[in-house]
Amino acid sequence: MKKFLIADDHFIVRSGIKLILKEDFINATVDECSDGSGVWEMMEKELYDLVIMDIHMPETDSVNLLKNIFSMHPAQKILIFTMSDEEIYAKKYLQLGVKGFINKDTDATEIRKAIDLVLNNKRYLSSNLQNILTKEAIEGKTSNPFDLLSSRELEVVTHLVAGKNISEIATMLSVHTSTIGTHKARILHKLGVSNIVELINLIRTFNVVQQS
Structure with missing residues (x-):
């Protein structure tokens, strides 16, 4: 069974x-x-x-x-x-x-x-x-900018674009706010964006490209 x-x-x-x-x-x-x-x-x-x-x-x-x-x-x-x-x-x-x-x-x-x-x-x-x-595999490279992020950073991305602030995310993941702050800084740097609005726009743009 x-x-x-x-x-x-x-x-x-x-x-x-x-x-x-x-x-x-x-x-x-x-x-x-x-x-x-x-x-x-x-x-x-x-x-x-x-x-x-x-x-x-x-x-x-x-x-x-x-x-x-x-x-x-x-x-x-x-x-x-x-x-x-x-x-x-x-x-x-x-x-x-x-x-x-x-x-x-x-x-x-x-x-x-x-x-x-x-x-x-x-x-x-x-x-x-x-x-x-x-x-x-054929091209030998990824077309996904989010592949640059770790699994933890991807999880933080989800909460950031959902409107959660650093303190809220830290509470949800049971870590210090400074840890989330560091993750956020790394995410923005790796993806070449300056703020959450640009991050959201990047996600939308990437999805449109992938679906076209």
Whole structure:
């Protein structure tokens, strides 16, 4: 009998994924939680065939959470299910050890495909991401300016563009404000922008280029 964990702060999202799982795995056990603390508490008690989780939940340090999970369960299968742009975030999270990265706008058929591949210990990459990686392999270089950032810096980017200030981000990630300030300075420097408005515009421009 399969055992799944769904981690997302939106009830409707958890319900939708649970419905898909229950249709495909009738006798499966499906646990739910709404933040990173809940994920950790569940995983200390249970072993799961698959964890389906968002990387941006309230009060969640997704980078350290994933590192801790893989430290405790190196073979854990994790599928990221998120609204975050795969063009910007997917490669970093795949490098952390997750098996797949899928957008919440994806239809049920593709979600089922992703779940099936990851359960069978294979990676799930959308056709869009496959095209991007193939192009980069052929050209021998990345077209993604956000590849210059570390996983932690990408996480900080998400909170910055969401309007969070340095103190709020520091509280969310349980670090000192000076640490977030340093991350912010490095992010702006690496991406060649001067402020958050320019950072947001860069993200928008990059997405338009990738989709054209």
